[in-house]
Amino acid sequence: EVVLTQSPATLSLSPGERATLSCRASQSVNNYLAWYQQKPGQAPRLLIYDASNRATGIPARFSGSGFGTDFTLTISSLEPEDFAVYYCQQRFNWPPLTFGGGTKVEIK
Amino acid sequence: EVQLVESGGGLVQPGGSLRISCAASGFTLSSHAMSWVRQAPGKGLEWVSSIVANGVDIYYANSVKGRFAMSRDTSKDTVYLQMNSLRVDDTAVYYCVKVLHPGGSNMIFDYWGQGTLVTVSS
Numbered sequence: 001e002v003v004l005t006q007s008p009a010t011l012s013l014s015p016g017e018r019a020t021l022s023c024r025a026s027q028s029v030n031n032y033l034a035w036y037q038q039k040p041g042q043a044p045r046l047l048i049y050d051a052s053n054r055a056t057g058i059p060a061r062f063s064g065s066g067f068g069t070d071f072t073l074t075i076s077s078l079e080p081e082d083f084a085v086y087y088c089q090q091r092f093n094w095p096p097l098t099f100g101g102g103t104k105v106e107i108k
Numbered sequence: 109e110v111q112l113v114e115s116g117g118g119l120v121q122p123g124g125s126l127r128i129s130c131a132a133s134g135f136t137l138s139s140h141a142m143s144w145v146r147q148a149p150g151k152g153l154e155w156v157s158s159i160v161a162n163g164v165d166i167y168y169a170n171s172v173k174g175r176f177a178m179s180r181d182t183s184k185d186t187v188y189l190q191m192n193s194l195r196v197d198d199t200a201v202y203y204c205v206k207v208l209h210p211g212g213s214n215m216i217f218d219y220w221g222q223g224t225l226v227t228v229s230s
Binding site: 034036038043044045046049050055056087089091094095096097098099100101102 | 143152153154155158167168169170203208214215216217218220221222223
């Protein structure tokens with residue numbers, strides 16, 4: 001099973017700041033990694049797939065990078081609506097499909 | 109417009125059974141893999157089960173294997189999750205999820221339902 005470790009668990013930032021979220025896999029997942037955003041009381045939303053491809057309708061301030069075991073989600077300038085929990089997910093080696101434990105981006 | 113509408117959640121006693129449904133619209137169900145993902149209260153996301161586009165191959169998390177059964181009815185555009193021998197730790201919001209690309213088993217989850225809450229408690 002591929003274990004995904006996200007860091008930090010919580011990121012405290014102000015609107016307008018840059019957010020850098022990390023996802024590390026226990027073994028290579030090639031580029032088969034996705035990022036999701038979840039706000040309280042809502043279902044997750046796909047942001048990035050295959051490490052660096054933005055999903056339809058996702059603003060350009062969201063970008064993803066990485067390959068193999070180390071991945072990054074970057075939000076270039078935080079908007080008020082970006083404060084949420086972010087999850088990574090791999091689909092390279094499954095079953096099982098696995099998610100990281102999440103990073104909460106909160107307002108400082 | 110793609111829509112996924114789950115139903116059938118509720119309160120069930122440990123050891124009981126429940127079937128939840130997901131009504132799909134706005135895309136061709138028979139062409140897409142589908143999955144169930146759950147989220148226990150205050151916790152992260154956990155993959156439960158997936159059915160690939162061919163409708164034959166179905167996969168389960170170890171935590172539910174032998175107790176849960178996923179199926180689909182393309183004539184009704186509906187996906188199901190039959191849950192038996194339910195345990196307290198199965199308590200969660202269950203999301204029905206569609207994959208991005210038709211065909212095969214690409215597991216990029218582009219549309220999520222609103223979720224249905226299953227509570228297992230005596």
